[in-house]
Amino acid sequence: MSWLRKKRVLLLLFIGFTAVLFLGTNWMSWFYPIHFKEEIREHSTTYETDPFLVAAIIRVETNFKTGQESKKGALGLMQLMPDTAKWALEQAKLPDVSLDELKAEPSANIELGTWYLSWLDRQFAGNRTAVIAAYNAGPGKVTSWIKDGDWDGTESAVKDIPFGETRHYVQRVIYYYNQYRELYNEI
Incomplete structure (x- = not known):
C-alpha cells in the first residue's frame, strides 16, 4: 500500500x-434519519398511533420525499390510494382536503395516513404486523388471509403472506421500525 x-x-x-x-x-441516525418529526409526533399523539410505525411506513413508501405519486396513483409521503383517502377523509371527519393537498402537503398526508393506521390498529386488535400488511394490501385481503388460514397474522410467519410485494413490504417496515426504536428515544 x-x-x-x-x-x-x-x-x-x-x-x-x-x-x-x-x-x-447515535451516529447511526445519519443512516436512518426521520424527517417531519413534529408532524409525526403531533398526529401520532392525536390518533394514539406509534410514531415509529408512522416513520417506518413513510421511510418505506417514499423515503420522506414529498409530492410523490406512484404509478398506481398513491399520493404523498404515506402513499395513500385516492379511494382510501376519500373514504378516510369522510370517516375521520377531517376538514376538506383535496387529493392535490394530500400529495403536496406533508402534514395533511401524515395526518390522514396516521388516522388510517389508527383505524387499522383497531380493526386488527393491535396486531402491528397485520396492520402493516393491511396498509399495503388492504384490510379485506389481510382479513381473508387470516380467516382462510393462509397467514396467521404474526411477525414470525411473515414468510407465509401470500403476496410477495406485501411480504417484502412488511419485512422492510418492521426493519425500519426496529431501527428507529433502537436509535431514537422518541420522535
Missing part, C-alpha cells in the same frame, strides 16, 4: 473515531 493511500485510510479512521466520540452511539 502506498504512503498516500495509508494516509487516506488513517485520515478516514481518524474522522470515523472522532465522529463516534462527538456523536456518541
